[in-house]
Amino acid sequence: MSTVVLLTLTGLGLAALYFLVASGLALVFGLADVLNFAHGLFLSVGAYGTWWASGNLPGAGASGWGFVLAVIFGVVCGTVVAALVELVLIRPLYSRTIEQVLVTVGLSLAGVALLQASWGADPRTYPRPQWTQELTEVAGARVPNDRFLLIGAAVIVLAGLLAFLKFTRIGLVIRAGVEDRSMVTALGIDVRRAFTLVFAIGGAAAALAGALGGVYAGSISPTGGSSLLIFGFIVVVIGGMGSVVGAAYAAVAVGLLQQFVNYTSPGLGDICVVALLAIVLLIRPQGITGKVATS
Amino acid sequence: MMTDTAVTPGGTSTPAKRRWHPARFGPLVVLAVLIALPYWSIEIPGVFDTAINKPGTLQLLALCLVFGALATGYDLLFGRTGLLSFGHALYFAAGVYGTDVLITKAGYPLWQAVLFAVVGTATIAAALGAVALRTNGIAFAMVTLAFAQVGAITIGRDPGGVTGGEEGLPMDTAKVPDALVGVTNTVNLYWLAVGVAVITVLVVHAIADAPAGRVLAAIRDDERRVGVLGLDPYRYKLFAFTVAGGLAGLAGAMYALLIGGATPHVAVSDQTLTLLVMVVLGGPGTRWGPLIGGMLFTYLDYRLVSFGRSDAVDSLPGVLSGPLSQPLFVLGTVFILAVYFFPGGLAGLRTRLGPLARWIPDRR
Amino acid sequence: MTAILDISDLSVKVGGSHILQGVTFSVQPQGVTALLGRNGVGKTTTLKAVLGLMPRAAEITGRVGYAGASITRQPTFRLVRQGLGYVPEDRGVFAGLTVAENLRLAERAGSTPDYDTVHGLFPELRKRARQRAGTLSGGQQQMLAIGRVLLNPNRLLLIDEPTKGLAPKVVTEVAAALEAVAAVVPMLLVEQNLAVVRRMARHAVVIANGRVAYTGGASDLLDYTEKTKALLGVGKGEH
Numbered sequence: 100m101s102t103v104v105l106l107t108l109t110g111l112g113l114a115a116l117y118f119l120v121a122s123g124l125a126l127v128f129g130l131a132d133v134l135n136f137a138h139g140l141f142l143s144v145g146a147y148g149t150w151w152a153s154g155n156l157p158g159a160g161a162s163g164w165g166f167v168l169a170v171i172f173g174v175v176c177g178t179v180v181a182a183l184v185e186l187v188l189i190r191p192l193y194s195r196t197i198e199q200v201l202v203t204v205g206l207s208l209a210g211v212a213l214l215q216a217s218w219g220a221d222p223r224t225y226p227r228p229q230w231t232q233e234l235t236e237v238a239g240a241r242v243p244n245d246r247f248l249l250i251g252a253a254v255i256v257l258a259g260l261l262a263f264l265k266f267t268r269i270g271l272v273i274r275a276g277v278e279d280r281s282m283v284t285a286l287g288i289d290v291r292r293a294f295t296l297v298f299a300i301g302g303a304a305a306a307l308a309g310a311l312g313g314v315y316a317g318s319i320s321p322t323g324g325s326s327l328l329i330f331g332f333i334v335v336v337i338g339g340m341g342s343v344v345g346a347a348y349a350a351v352a353v354g355l356l357q358q359f360v361n362y363t364s365p366g367l368g369d370i371c372v373v374a375l376l377a378i379v380l381l382i383r384p385q386g387i388t389g390k391v392a393t394s
Numbered sequence: 395m396m397t398d399t400a401v402t403p404g405g406t407s408t409p410a411k412r413r414w415h416p417a418r419f420g421p422l423v424v425l426a427v428l429i430a431l432p433y434w435s436i437e438i439p440g441v442f443d444t445a446i447n448k449p450g451t452l453q454l455l456a457l458c459l460v461f462g463a464l465a466t467g468y469d470l471l472f473g474r475t476g477l478l479s480f481g482h483a484l485y486f487a488a489g490v491y492g493t494d495v496l497i498t499k500a501g502y503p504l505w506q507a508v509l510f511a512v513v514g515t516a517t518i519a520a521a522l523g524a525v526a527l528r529t530n531g532i533a534f535a536m537v538t539l540a541f542a543q544v545g546a547i548t549i550g551r552d553p554g555g556v557t558g559g560e561e562g563l564p565m566d567t568a569k570v571p572d573a574l575v576g577v578t579n580t581v582n583l584y585w586l587a588v589g590v591a592v593i594t595v596l597v598v599h600a601i602a603d604a605p606a607g608r609v610l611a612a613i614r615d616d617e618r619r620v621g622v623l624g625l626d627p628y629r630y631k632l633f634a635f636t637v638a639g640g641l642a643g644l645a646g647a648m649y650a651l652l653i654g655g656a657t658p659h660v661a662v663s664d665q666t667l668t669l670l671v672m673v674v675l676g677g678p679g680t681r682w683g684p685l686i687g688g689m690l691f692t693y694l695d696y697r698l699v700s701f702g703r704s705d706a707v708d709s710l711p712g713v714l715s716g717p718l719s720q721p722l723f724v725l726g727t728v729f730i731l732a733v734y735f736f737p738g739g740l741a742g743l744r745t746r747l748g749p750l751a752r753w754i755p756d757r758r
Numbered sequence: 759m760t761a762i763l764d765i766s767d768l769s770v771k772v773g774g775s776h777i778l779q780g781v782t783f784s785v786q787p788q789g790v791t792a793l794l795g796r797n798g799v800g801k802t803t804t805l806k807a808v809l810g811l812m813p814r815a816a817e818i819t820g821r822v823g824y825a826g827a828s829i830t831r832q833p834t835f836r837l838v839r840q841g842l843g844y845v846p847e848d849r850g851v852f853a854g855l856t857v858a859e860n861l862r863l864a865e866r867a868g869s870t871p872d873y874d875t876v877h878g879l880f881p882e883l884r885k886r887a888r889q890r891a892g893t894l895s896g897g898q899q900q901m902l903a904i905g906r907v908l909l910n911p912n913r914l915l916l917i918d919e920p921t922k923g924l925a926p927k928v929v930t931e932v933a934a935a936l937e938a939v940a941a942v943v944p945m946l947l948v949e950q951n952l953a954v955v956r957r958m959a960r961h962a963v964v965i966a967n968g969r970v971a972y973t974g975g976a977s978d979l980l981d982y983t984e985k986t987k988a989l990l991g992v993g994k995g996e997h
């Protein structure tokens with residue numbers, strides 16, 4: 100029983116990471132049709148930004164409020180990079196989808212190389228606040244606190260995103276744009292302005308995933324973003340390509356499946372996740388929800 | 395787009411002109427030069443570290459040819475059928491590991507191992523393609539990426555001690571013909587690599603020139619219209635996917651021989667991304683672009699490492715010398731610029747360089 | 759009388775097929791101009807080309823003038839903000855949004871949305887404000903699509919087959935509403951239902967084989983059954 104609880108909470112923690120990566124991917128893909136390979140870079144920027152800040156930024160540190168400040172710094176870095184990428188590299192290629200994907204591919208290669216040039220290819224030890232390493236007893240299971248940190252962050256981001264999409268004007272434009280972009284422009288709305296915002300939001304969520312993923316893993320490396328990114332893609336496809344809520348469901352399914360199967364046989368869980376993807380696609384090529392941002 | 399056959403008002407092409415076009419013979423001349431290369435001992439300072447017929451340089455050239463061939467096969471999907479697969483590394487890795495494992499672990503003779511590896515890779519491609527091709531566009535890209543990820547994970551986990559995990563699997567050279575083992579025999583591997591490139595180019599060009607190739611091109615341009623004509627795009631796409639998989643397996647087998655084993659990095663997703671870079675730099679859907687793009691990329695990837703270690707770069711301030719010592723930083727940046735400024739790749743340059751255009755073969 | 763919309767030599771080519779080959783006509787600043795032609799002749803394409811809504815792959819040449827200025831290559835949203843209202847074929851309502859959200863989306867900074875007019879014409883939209891647009895009937899969706907455009911001031915409306923697929927009673931309802939609108943704003947109306955055309959349109963433009971085959975009075979065209987038949991095929995909706 101306690102193993103089941105531990106596995107469930109760890110699986111949900113993993114799901115939280117996947118969701119943070121996938122929510123931005125889903126919005127960017129849903130609205131702008133861009134399959135964003137540079138998303139893993141935003142994640143790495145968040146991780147390295149936090150790591151750097153915890154050692155160098157005045158007031159920031161490896162524990163307590165200092166760490167919170169470091170994470171904020173990392174998230175801001177990821178957000179700024181994502182917004183810049185959209186403004187400088189993606190926007191000039193508006194509606195040329197393949198070229199946009201190619202540019203993000205080039206960016207992901209160059210970006211990882213740049214991180215390597217700056218901080219080396221080897222993993223760096225990541226600051227882990229003491230509290231995250233302590234155990235909390237839940238139904239007989241002793242669960243490391245970082246699981247709760249991840250789950251809490253993802254729930255807050257999910258709630259915040261949904262509220263943003265539901266209650267703001269730009270959220271309305273995004274939801275409509277995910278459904279039918281050209282019709283939004285035909286109502287006199289400059290939908291490209293929403294693109295930058297969606298990139299920035301996605302970059303922030305990915306950077307948060309990077310910052311918290313470092314706590315979970317204990318170390319970060321320049322290529323760390325790309326494997327999380329692949330599972331992020333899988334979650335986006337299963338969740339219906341463009342749906343935030345779909346991404347949340349899919350993240351939970353993928354995280355739990357992976358964790359439980361990997362417990363019985365290491366490595367098999369990852370393969371089961373891809374099998375799940377294949378099955379979902381065979382049954383419903385559109386994923387589990389249609390292309391509606393909040394369904 | 396210009397054509398290399400002049401079209402008279404009546405609509406028939408003039409074969410006389412075609413016969414004398416340099417593009418017809420250019421490739422043969424280049425092939426002859428490639429075959430003869432090991433007999434020359436010229437030094438080209440700045441381009442190669444050693445004389446051209448020294449093992450180090452031949453090894454590099456062979457590597458370039460392998461990736462040129464791999465990119466050519468990949469372009470059958472990307473440039474000629476319009477399929478954006480992000481999982482091609484899987485089939486390359488299947489060729490590399492298939493050959494290596496069959497030789498080293500199962501004790502097969504080389505030729506049999508290569509044959510089985512290539513056929514096996516094509517079979518895997520057919521099976522996975524059958525699933526992935528039920529989706530389109532971006533979903534297809536993600537699904538192929540996910541499948542390839544399974545390959546990378548499997549190789550990394552070392553199931554049954556077969557793949558050697560993170561360490562990789564050095565090839566048991568005792569079971570490889572002596573003529574292909576050892577530094578002194580690099581030249582034979584080089585010729586073999588030329589052969590692999592030739593086979594790949596012949597297969598891809600044969601398909602492109604056949605009726606099936608025109609269907610693939612039509613799928614790329616507008617899939618719905620192919621459906622309207624009563625042809626099933628799915629079957630043609632699966633055919634292209636399977637052939638491209640088999641060709642990647644062949645290139646993988648050659649790579650395993652050349653490197654003398656297998657390492658897990660051949661399976662990672664970046665491998666496919668670099669393939670895409672090669673094809674786009676060379677010119678997707680062109681006759682020779684992907685081959686040239688693949689060779690050039692591999693060459694630069696290798697040379698930029700030594701360029702990055704050179705004094706010229708070291709003497710630059712840290713902000714510059716750091717990134718410049720990373721080949722992928724330079725190549726990624728070049729790639730982004732190319733997407734903006736040279737959408738047709740190297741092969742597209744000819745339209746900009748008017749007079750030179752005649753000397754570069756035509757886009758199909 | 760200078761035209762509000764002036765299309766000259768408009769050609770559209772998509773994937774090797776010439777859809778339009780030099781279409782030239784203009785839309786008068788008063789009343790309804792009907793844009794007619796057989797199925798698949800390029801009526802929708804004409805409207806989309808004017809608005810810059812054709813896919814990137816389409817090659818478009820020619821000139822389009824709107825209110826005296828050239829609008830070739832202007833982004834869609836800017837044209838719409840200049841008072842070019844568009845109601846697309848198949849309505850283009852956002853199925854996942856509620857009726858109220860669909861309307862709210864069309865609101866523009868700097869102008870007060872005219873809900874009185876919209877709700878006056880289509881009281882149903884007020885009653886169903888919280889319903890998801892995807893669950894509306896075809897007629898209600900059409901009303902929403904038209905209402906969305908009428909929230910803002912328009913100088914010309916481009917309306918594509920507003921009665922397509924509607925029950926006869928609903929056709930009358932929608933046509934009546936459009937007639938009321940047309941009293942105030944000029945309209946370029948694509949319509950297959952010739953009874954509706956007869957009732958509303960003053961001018962008519964017929965496209966055939968990628969070119970304009972007729973321009974002139976709408977009744978001049980429709981009164982001659984033979985001419986109508988030759989240009990439009992069987993006169994659908996004629997009694």
Ligand SMILES: Nc1ncnc2c1ncn2[C@@H]1O[C@H](COP(=O)(O)OP(=O)(O)OP(=O)(O)O)[C@@H](O)[C@H]1O
Nearest residue numbers: 772773777795796797798799800801802803804813
């Ligand atoms: N994006 C596109 N790609 C290829 N062909 C297209 C495209 N858009 C339109 N067409 C073709 O152009 C022609 C004209 O289409 P259009 O929709 O403008 O006709 P229409 O006159 O509005 O027809 P209908 O009365 O049925 O609405 C059709 O044959 C259509 O198939």
Ligand SMILES: [Mg+2]
Nearest residue numbers: 801802803847
């Ligand atoms: Mg139409």
